[in-house]
Amino acid sequence: xDKFILNILHRPEMVPEYAQNAAGKGxxxxxxxxxxxxxLDIFKLQQQIAHENGFKTTIQMTYSSLFNxxxxxxxxxxxxxxxxxxxxxxxxxPCKEFREKYKTHDFCIWMFSMDDKKAVVxxxxxxxxxxxxxxxxxxxxxxxxxxxxxxxxRQYPMVKCAVATCWEEGxxxxxxxxxxxxxxxxxxxxxxxxxxxQNTHAPAADENEDSGIVAVPHISRxxxxxxxxxxxxxxxxxxxxxxxxxxxxxxxxxxYNLIDQYRSLKKYNRGYAYNMxxxxxxxxxxxxxxxxxxxxxxxxxxxxxxxxxxxRDRGELQDMTMSEFADFYRSCHTYKQPECALWKDIxxxxxxxxxxxxDPYMRTCVDMNQGGAIVDLRxxxxxxxxxxxxxxxxxxxxxxxxxxxxxxxAGYFTHYAGKGTIKSCKFTYKGEEADLCLCRTKAxxxxxxxxRILTLDPVEIELSGLKVKIQSVFTFKEGSSEIxxxxxxxxxxxxxxxxxxxEYMTACYGTTxxxxxxxxxxxxxxxxxxxxxxxxxxxxxxxxxNGTSAEAVIxxxxxxxxxxxxxxxxxxxxxxxxxxxxxxTLGLRGTLKNGGEVTSWLRLExxx
Amino acid sequence: MAQAGKGRLNYRCPSCFMRDLDIDMFYDKxxxxxxxxxxPFTGTEEEVVKLNExxxxxxxxxxxxxxxxx
Numbered sequence: 164x165d166k167f168i169l170n171i172l173h174r175p176e177m178v179p180e181y182a183q184n185a186a187g188k189g190x191x192x193x194x195x196x197x198x199x200x201x202x203l204d205i206f207k208l209q210q211q212i213a214h215e216n217g218f219k220t221t222i223q224m225t226y227s228s229l230f231n232x233x234x235x236x237x238x239x240x241x242x243x244x245x246x247x248x249x250x251x252x253x254x255x256x257p258c259k260e261f262r263e264k265y266k267t268h269d270f271c272i273w274m275f276s277m278d279d280k281k282a283v284v285x286x287x288x289x290x291x292x293x294x295x296x297x298x299x300x301x302x303x304x305x306x307x308x309x310x311x312x313x314x315x316x317r318q319y320p321m322v323k324c325a326v327a328t329c330w331e332e333g334x335x336x337x338x339x340x341x342x343x344x345x346x347x348x349x350x351x352x353x354x355x356x357x358x359x360x361q362n363t364h365a366p367a368a369d370e371n372e373d374s375g376i377v378a379v380p381h382i383s384r385x386x387x388x389x390x391x392x393x394x395x396x397x398x399x400x401x402x403x404x405x406x407x408x409x410x411x412x413x414x415x416x417x418x419y420n421l422i423d424q425y426r427s428l429k430k431y432n433r434g435y436a437y438n439m440x441x442x443x444x445x446x447x448x449x450x451x452x453x454x455x456x457x458x459x460x461x462x463x464x465x466x467x468x469x470x471x472x473x474x475r476d477r478g479e480l481q482d483m484t485m486s487e488f489a490d491f492y493r494s495c496h497t498y499k500q501p502e503c504a505l506w507k508d509i510x511x512x513x514x515x516x517x518x519x520x521x522d523p524y525m526r527t528c529v530d531m532n533q534g535g536a537i538v539d540l541r542x543x544x545x546x547x548x549x550x551x552x553x554x555x556x557x558x559x560x561x562x563x564x565x566x567x568x569x570x571x572x573a574g575y576f577t578h579y580a581g582k583g584t585i586k587s588c589k590f591t592y593k594g595e596e597a598d599l600c601l602c603r604t605k606a607x608x609x610x611x612x613x614x615r616i617l618t619l620d621p622v623e624i625e626l627s628g629l630k631v632k633i634q635s636v637f638t639f640k641e642g643s644s645e646i647x648x649x650x651x652x653x654x655x656x657x658x659x660x661x662x663x664x665x666e667y668m669t670a671c672y673g674t675t676x677x678x679x680x681x682x683x684x685x686x687x688x689x690x691x692x693x694x695x696x697x698x699x700x701x702x703x704x705x706x707x708x709n710g711t712s713a714e715a716v717i718x719x720x721x722x723x724x725x726x727x728x729x730x731x732x733x734x735x736x737x738x739x740x741x742x743x744x745x746x747x748t749l750g751l752r753g754t755l756k757n758g759g760e761v762t763s764w765l766r767l768e769x770x771x
Numbered sequence: 772m773a774q775a776g777k778g779r780l781n782y783r784c785p786s787c788f789m790r791d792l793d794i795d796m797f798y799d800k801x802x803x804x805x806x807x808x809x810x811p812f813t814g815t816e817e818e819v820v821k822l823n824e825x826x827x828x829x830x831x832x833x834x835x836x837x838x839x840x841x
Contacts, residue, residue, distance in 0.1 A: 339793050341809065393791050408788070408826060411833055420837040427840035453793070454780045454823065507840055512831025 164434030225255025248484035327378035350563030401463035534599030581744030667750035710735025729762030
């Protein structure tokens with residue numbers, strides 16, 4: 164396969180979140196009818212730009228637009244004339260009719276109570292049917308929780324595609340908006356996937372887990388810039404790039420670099436690559452957005468669309484509507500097929516490289532700038548059930564939990580008291596220690612016999628005058644729920660020496676920067692004897708000679724994580740944390756000679 | 772002192788932007804300056820524009836077209 168697919172979505176929002184608020188500030192405000200007209204005009208302009216460039220779009224009707232004859236008429240006309248898909252979004256709920264009926268300013272569907280979710284869905288889908296005479300094949304929101312998708316599929320089984328998450332829009336987006344934007348949606352895949360019935364973020368492993376839809380992310384985001392920065396600055400949303408101030412003299416090559424890097428992901432995914440563009444009308448309103456004037460907002464939209472059109476004209480892009488894409492995706496993907504991305508920095512000039520991997524068992528990120536340390540790990544194998552919304556006990560946090568998140572929980576540790584979440588390897592010789600986290604390197608990708616292999620360029624460490632060249636290889640076997648990690652000693656300045664290794668993983672659990680209750684987590688080591696610690700913040704260590712595993716059972720996220728050695732002869736250990744360092748460490752310790760290697764596995768399982 | 776409003780464009784606070792915070796500034800017509808409602812930043816439009824340019828210092832590839840992704 165050699166395909167780069169583009170989904171273009173537009174929504175006649177009528178009362179865009181931003182325009183309504185902006186209108187109320189400073190210059191006397193605008194009437195609701197004035198906003199309606201401006202918003203519809205923006206939608207019409209977006210449609211016009213897409214059609215001028217020869218693209219068909221997916222028109223996601225909003226609740227408010229279903230009350231507007233002109234919006235409905237445009238959708239019908241464009242469906243007939245351009246082949247646009249008439250779809251339905253659960254964004255854009257706010258309008259007079261909605262407020263009168265539901266008596267609330269809430270507008271994010273995943274935060275409503277389940278009863279209200281059902282009522283809103285039936286109302287919106289019913290209204291859609293009333294206006295168009297059929298039900299939509301696709302839908303979406305910023306996030307679609309598993310119970311919501313399940314309800315929609317039961318009631319409206321024709322729905323096959325949904326915008327279901329915003330990649331890494333979580334605490335970072337909250338902070339960027341002065342702690343006021345409640346899209347806690349971290350931890351999902353960055354490219355389309357088939358959500359499981361249990362948790363939208365975790366892909367289905369088989370037909371039994373299949374939620375029945377193909378999910379697409381809300382825009383395609385920079386896999387490096389968004390990991391540490393505001394997700395809303397770095398995506399295939401031209402005005403987001405302006406929001407990030409990533410332009411100079413009205414030019415924004417970064418946007419094209421981002422699109423091209425997404426195109427390049429074909430080489431990691433059997434010739435398939437994807438992009439999604441979805442700009443709400445508020446981002447092209449006449450008042451401008453922050454310091455970007457209207458003219459620049461529109462120019463960025465036109466330029467981006469023209470760039471996509473140029474790719475299509477050269478045979479390098481194919482546009483599809485959402486439902487077309489769902490059919491295409493299912494025709495060429497198996498459940499267990501992973502999504503891979505060896506992503507390089509295209510903005511900061513750092514040469515930094517991250518490898519992202521997602522399958523039904525895990526999402527993880529390997530940072531080559533830290534010697535191949537695992538800096539993010541989400542245990543999809545656990546399919547953590549996390550109902551979200553009013554009445555669930557979890558009103559807003561839709562993020563999938565991590566075990567490792569080096570940005571939220573410290574990562575490689577740089578001060579004197581405590582530890583941070585990361586998986587790496589340390590080497591020792593004559594009392595000196597070196598962690599691969601401090602060895603910047605690069606990696607190459609290959610696929611062999613159902614395995615995706617990440618081979619890192621060798622790095623050199625120096626311990627008490629001994630120079631050692633080490634190479635790391637990460638192997639992801641499809642469907643295994645494991646990562647195989649090999650550390651090879653390629654060279655030693657004194658070949659007669661023996662060095663110590665500590666293949667370790669420091670982890671915890673959570674969805675934000677703040678620690679969770681670690682009490683009750685079970686830490687177990689197996690080997691010549693089995694040792695167990697029940698977490699109580701007492702800084703204890705369990706250790707088994709001739710270790711066969713070091714394990715943690717983390718009940719709050721229904722996860723068992725194990726570190727397993729490839730050979731006997733090393734010890735397995737588990738270290739409890741303490742109040743100032745609420746983590747745990749699992750590891751393997753042993754020795755290596757020149758030319759030797761140690762292999763270990765990181766395994767994720769459901770705890771129950 | 773008169774109530775503050777919005778200026779010609781809806782500038783964000785450049786100081787907060789550099790710490791990944793998008794915060795609208797307000798405009799004091801009497802002093803002819805923008806001010807941040809969260810941090811102590813104040814500045815004229817000219818200063819804000821200059822600082823916004825400075826905030827781009829971290830984007831070393833801002834003007835580069837990249838074609839090699841290996």
